[in-house]
Amino acid sequence: MFLKKSMIRFLTKFSVVFASLFLLSSNLALAAWGLNMTQGVTPISQDVYNMHMTSLYVVTIIGILVFSVMFWSIFQHRKSKGVKPAKFSHSTTVEIIWTLIPFAIIVALAIPATKLLARMDDTSKSEITIKATGYQWKWKYDYIDEDITIYSNLAADSVDASQKNSGIDPKTADNYLRNTDTALVLPVGKKIRIMTTASDVIHAWWVPDLGWKRDAIPGFINDNWTVINKEGVYRGQCAEICGKGHGYMPIVVKAVPEKEYTAWVQETKVALNSKQDSGDKVLSMDDLKSKGAAVFKANCQACHQANGQGIKGVFPAIDGSPLANLKENIPAHIHQVIYGKGIMPAFGEQLSDTDIASVITFTRNNWGNKTGDIIQPKDVLASRKK
Amino acid sequence: MYLVFSLIMFFIGGSMAMIIRAELFQPGLQFVDPQFYNSMVTVHALVMIFGAVMPAGVGLANWMIPIMIGAPDMALPRMNNMSFWIMPFAFALLLSTLFMDGGGPAGGWTMYPPLVLQTGKAFPFLIFAVHFLGISSIMGAINIIATVFNMRAPGMTLMRMPLFVWTWVITAFLLIASLPVLAGAVTMLLTDKYFGTSFFSAAGGGDPVLFQHIFWFFGHPEVYILALPAFGIISQIIPTFARKPLFGYASMVYATASIAILSFFVWAHHMFTVGLPINGELFFMYATMLIAVPTGVKVFNWIATMWKGAMTFEAPMLFALAFVVLFTIGGFSGLMLGITPVDFQYHDTYFVVAHFHYVLLTGAIFALMASAYYWLPKWTGNMYDEKLGKIHFWASAISANVLFFPQHFLGLAGMPRRIPDYSVQFADFNMISSLGGFAYGISQLLFVYIVVKCVLGGKKATGQVWDGARGLEWTLSSPPPYHSFSKPPKVTKALMEY
Incomplete structure (x- = not known):
């Protein structure tokens, strides 16, 4: 055996360090440091997370194997150890093997990815339809079945704190740059179809907890869907550069029980109606x-x-x-x-x-x-x- | 000339990166306006791609290809001259926009309409700068192809050419095939803005996504235009310092060619989120994942070259080894990005930023640094300061990882790219990344010092320079005579072998 003790020790250490780094990035995802992708709150986001972890495991294992061989070589086959260089320059068998193995690995990854993509693509049987329209720089939401239209701007305290040299600590703003004046209210447990489009330039609608993002393109409508399983407030922001205010158009989704949602729809309708007949008021x-x-x-x-x-x-x-x-x-x-x-x-x-x-x-x-x-x-x- | 120019551009583009990292050091807006920040992001990319990495590659080709194939000089010297002198003017056009009303182009280097059409006075300057750079690169590519196919020394058969020459021939074909497409796309932008056409405006019956298809049909081969010469450089350096022939020469050539061909069939993986039909998304996902195979072959071949060699670790070798590890990490994240359903989360986040900087900075630029150390003694006749070179390597390698590795986490945690300010939960990693950025920026100044010191003097280099080096360039004196081979040398099998 030409395996030396020191080498084994080195390799063990190397793999331990590598593996622990990797574990740190996967399992111990500390909330404050946000190391990993969110698992999200929809069936799809969970699948996406699993697919992400699978591919991360696969590349990490390949990485450990390949880099171990490389570092083994770096430490063993160095001139200072007095080795004589070998003369070999190719080996057809080996080359065919290491073409076929990666090919097999990517086929193994592509199969579940294809199935997942097909599930994500199926927007049929949705119960509620929302149209999200990107503007420079805000979002408009149309509840197609309810005749409700709301606009969602960056919250005022974030606007103040985000001015250049505002002197306001961003930590004091509520969810700095990720809070809006009006949230998109959605019921939990229903299949919701979200169409994205834009009025001026291309934007992208992204809430990580829903598991996807989709471009909002002027003149085109993209179809997406989601089912939110858990009540809560989920935040995201525009993900396609759309000019000066690109960093300042957040998205807030508020998922509530169905009863609460129905009540909200009624209230909002009333509020929107009262807003329209402001024409005869005289103000100072x-x-x-x-x-x-x-x-x-x-x-x-x-x-x-x-x-x-x-x-x-x-x-x-x-x-x-x-x-x-x-x-x-x-x-x-x-x-x-x-x-x-x-x-x-x-x-x-x-x-x-x-x-x-x-x-x-x-x-x-x-x-x-x-x-x-x-x-x-x-x-x-x-x-x-x- | 090319190399000096690209080094200057490297520092101009680098100082823009410093502005970006300074603004992102803390949440809140401290130094620049969002509009100026966007133009920094845009111009940094254009300067680094077209001003630093591409000219550096062309410069190496102009200097080394004639020597490596036993020719006196490049085939078309006047064309070469023009190809170079277009560039300073093109960049004068581009950089002057930063001082105009409305500022420089700020829609991202990808120039997506309709946003790019909102650019102020800078718009025509941007378009013409891109045109000029395209013309310059195409002329460079024609020259390389003409040289390699007509001026090889007797006995220098195609399959005996050094891999650096091979990768450049393939790159030159990529340039010729892809740059006219870019020229077409930006011309359509120009007519959309000034002449009332609506190629990309839905209101006029056009399609904004069409631009993205055309752009990335150029854009993805462009990635390999930056990366293939780097593969060539690494394939020269590793055998030299392992004192062993390159493993699988033929499969290296075939892998390079298949990467180049595949690169024309994967463009839409940059636009999975635009709402392609599912069959389109599947096709581009499969094609993208397929590229991992020839790329993997290359990495395995490099490691097999090291295996059972007798390695020494001078600065060029250190950069080459770091290239193999870090480029592979960039390749891994690339494979993850290629999986469409998960890309819906990764797309346009810092995960992507980390990915392409691993491929381009610790990939392409590390390879260029390696090549500079490798050939400096040949060019100047003097050895560079090995100790400083090693310090430069360790400083660059460590700081580049501190700079870019945390960006993977930022992207996964949900930070989009191209934003001047961010939510406070991203603050810690951004600060670490910025510190790495400043350290990387400062350590590159050391490189300039090393190069200047080497040009001015130092230990005299022999013609052979590195005892494990093989190939025609090492049979000449250091520095080589003005016309490298005035009489074609006879190339035998033994000359290239160990």
Whole structure:
């Protein structure tokens, strides 16, 4: 036997270190350090996790074997040990064997992967249908069967803390950058079909606990499904670069029991209806400005910036712009917010008349803009009717 | 020239990476705006791929291929000249966009529409820079093919060529086949933006996903354009320092060729999440996993070359060994990414970032470092400082792992790529990764010092340089004469063997 004791000891140590590193990364996944993929809360996410672990085990074992041979060689076959180099340069048998073995391994991996993919692809027999639409930078959710539409923006405390040199510790914000003002509420135990699409650029809808992500592409609708088994709040975020606010469009799914879900649907319908008939209210300048400031932060600030200066060459300034200062441009200003222009999205369907009136009043009476103009919800309504 | 240029670009691209890691050091936004961060991510990738790794590969080819096949020089010197001088202008175009209104391109180096169409004034500069770089690379590739097929010395049969030459011939064909596709794709972007076409706009009857298909039909072979020359370099270095012939020369050639051919059939594994039909996803999953076979053959051959050799561990060998281990780790994560249903979780996360940096930094760039140490004595006539070289190796190898290994965990835990700020649960690993990044950046300065010191002087190198080296380049003096072989040498079987 040419196996030396020292070599055996080395190999044992090497495998122990390697194996423990590997175990650390799989079994002892400390929550705070987030070492491994989540097992998730759906049957599919569990399968995906298992497939991930299988392939991780396979490559780790191959890695240990291959690198052990290599390091054995590095330690044994070195010139300083006085060895004479061998002369062999090929061996057809060996080469055929080590072509066939990897081939067999990948076939063994491909079979369960194919089955899993087929299960993921089957969106039939779903009970609830949601359409998720990506905007720069927020998500819109349409409950197709319920006639409910909600918008989901980054939560206000995260917006504040995420400003450059804000001086606010991100730890103080509730789930920093992973919290929204409105969550997507879903019932547990039902098969839910989630369609993804986008209005401007490509986004991707991803909640790791559901086990998949899918691109949201303007002009196309992608079909997906999930069954959430456990109540809870599951967080994710946009996963396809979509411009400046890419890191700031989180996704929050709130899974609740079916009863609670039905109640939520009723409440939301009532709330949305009451929002629509705001057209006849008359509000004071202060009310409009304070409400407008909040609307601005959630919808406008990402492009036009907190100081209203925009970004030169991409996003125009509001501060000092003719559109937001000249009296004769008031109708044009309202029109642009409702219907959008160029890469600016149309806010008409996202915001109520009161929201639009207040944000326009706010922008015309903030920073250097001191027009004194007051826009009322009825002005917005009038513009919509044209 | 190419090599100096690519080293400069390596440091420009590297300083962008330092900005990225500095911003990601802690949660919260400290140094740059999100828009500028995105343009750093975009330009870092373009500079590193087109400015650092590709020109370095072409530079090595220009210098070493004529010497290795017994030719006086490259076949088409004027074309070579033009191919080089296009590049500084192309990068002047690209880098100047960072100072324009609206900033540099910020949609990712993959330039996906519709996002890329929102680029400001930088847009036409981006498109034309990509065009110029493509033209430059195609000319370089034509030159290499012309040289290898016409100027080999008598007796230098195809199956006697050093593997570095073989991998470059195959790479050159990949370049010629794939770059025109990229040129077509970016031209379509240009007309979509300025001339009212709608190739990629659904509103006009186009398809944004079409761009991704075209781009990755170029993009995946591009990965092997970066990696194959590295395979060639490693296949030169390991036999030299193991003092034993390369194991399975013929299977190495066949494996390289099959990787190159397969690389044209796997492009959609970059886009599993766009919503392909299931049959398409299955096809691309199988084809992708298949690439593991020839790649595995290469790794096994390298290890069999070491087996029962008489190894010594100078800096080039150290980098080559690290390449074998770390590139293989990158290959493992690549196999995992190739499994479609699981890729739905991995896709566009830091797991992918870790994967391609293992393949490109500890893969391609480590191989380039190895080649620099390996051939520096030949080029300059002086030995480099071996002690400093070893320090550079250990510093690079350790810091690169501290930099990229934790990114696997970040990706699995759910951190998407290309974000300037992140949730606090990702803070610890990002800090470790950034520290590794800074250490890696600083240790590369040592490399510049070693190279300059070697050029200026040092122990004189013999023609043979390394006692285990075989091949025509080692029969010449160090440094070689201006026209390497003015009289074609006679290549016999014995010259290449041990």
